[in-house]
Amino acid sequence: MGRKYGQHFLSNPSILERIATAACPDGPETELVIEIGPGRGALTEHLLKRARRVVAVEIDTVLVHYLQNKFRDFPNLTILHQDVLKTDLAAYGPAVIAGNLPYYITSPILDRVFAAGGSWQRAVFLVQKEVAERVTAGPGSRDYGYLSVQTRLFSEPRILFAVSRGSFRPPPKVESAVFELVPHEVPAVRDTKAFLRFASACFRQKRKTLRNNLLAAYEKDAVDALPQAGTRAEQLGIEELAAIWIQLAGREIAQGHRAEVES
Numbered sequence: 001m002g003r004k005y006g007q008h009f010l011s012n013p014s015i016l017e018r019i020a021t022a023a024c025p026d027g028p029e030t031e032l033v034i035e036i037g038p039g040r041g042a043l044t045e046h047l048l049k050r051a052r053r054v055v056a057v058e059i060d061t062v063l064v065h066y067l068q069n070k071f072r073d074f075p076n077l078t079i080l081h082q083d084v085l086k087t088d089l090a091a092y093g094p095a096v097i098a099g100n101l102p103y104y105i106t107s108p109i110l111d112r113v114f115a116a117g118g119s120w121q122r123a124v125f126l127v128q129k130e131v132a133e134r135v136t137a138g139p140g141s142r143d144y145g146y147l148s149v150q151t152r153l154f155s156e157p158r159i160l161f162a163v164s165r166g167s168f169r170p171p172p173k174v175e176s177a178v179f180e181l182v183p184h185e186v187p188a189v190r191d192t193k194a195f196l197r198f199a200s201a202c203f204r205q206k207r208k209t210l211r212n213n214l215l216a217a218y219e220k221d222a223v224d225a226l227p228q229a230g231t232r233a234e235q236l237g238i239e240e241l242a243a244i245w246i247q248l249a250g251r252e253i254a255q256g257h258r259a260e261v262e263s
């Protein structure tokens with residue numbers, strides 16, 4: 001098996017069990033798990049013991065055939081031969097989402113999860129350790145950036161445990177970690193897309209001040225009027241960023257331009 005599609009298979013049973021337990025802490029009471037990238041079904045086996053139903057999304061034709069054969073006696077497993085980036089994760093009802101992710105598309109997968117709105121109950125993912133640190137970082141930390149803000153807009157993130165390279169076949173070049181996301185009932189702002197465009201502008205160049213980053217997108221007068229203009233975005237939590245955004249967006253809307261910030 002090559003490394004196409006970020007294929008590094010977990011071979012450590014205790015790690016597999018820990019991921020499945022984190023995804024389904026209520027054991028067989030867990031109604032549905034959507035697994036992203038089941039590969040040869042190592043994690044799937046553990047999830048099937050803990051959930052009533054598993055929907056597994058795999059892109060690789062060879063692996064899909066392998067899985068169909070391996071799990072032919074499991075009517076509670078649905079294997080979707082599909083690109084997860086084209087899968088509607090909200091289509092199967094309230095679900096836990098889990099997986100040892102293909103690392104090269106971690107961010108687009110998170111976009112997809114967050115786009116699933118109120119339909120996911122928890123997410124547990126194994127990813128590159130640096131990415132887990134960026135996803136879970138809080139303001140003031142070295143790793144805090146756009147990905148952290150996006151994550152905290154929709155959920156409460158937490159690193160669960162590290163996974164060494166030796167737990168995979170073949171071993172990846174990077175260290176790995178498992179993190180959990182618990183979704184907020186309601187995101188911190190109503191127009192999440194417009195707010196994330198603003199957040200992206202704030203973190204355009206991480207070492208620069210808000211003023212320098214925002215001048216590319218907003219009127220100079222409006223930016224200069226911000227009390228936090230000299231601050232860096234990496235020091236500001238969601239509530240503070242949202243307050244600045246509302247101040248700027250309100251002003252832009254009042255002046256009747258910049259459709260991108262209408263909320």
Ligand code: SAM
Pocket residue numbers: 004005006007008009010011036037038039040041042043057058059060063082083084085099100101102103105
């Ligand atoms: N879950 C298995 C394990 O832990 O042994 C495999 C994990 S491997 C890191 C990632 C899996 O995601 C591979 O099986 C790969 O084929 C699959 N994959 C990669 N890109 C995908 C995509 N866009 N949609 C669905 N599955 C994908």
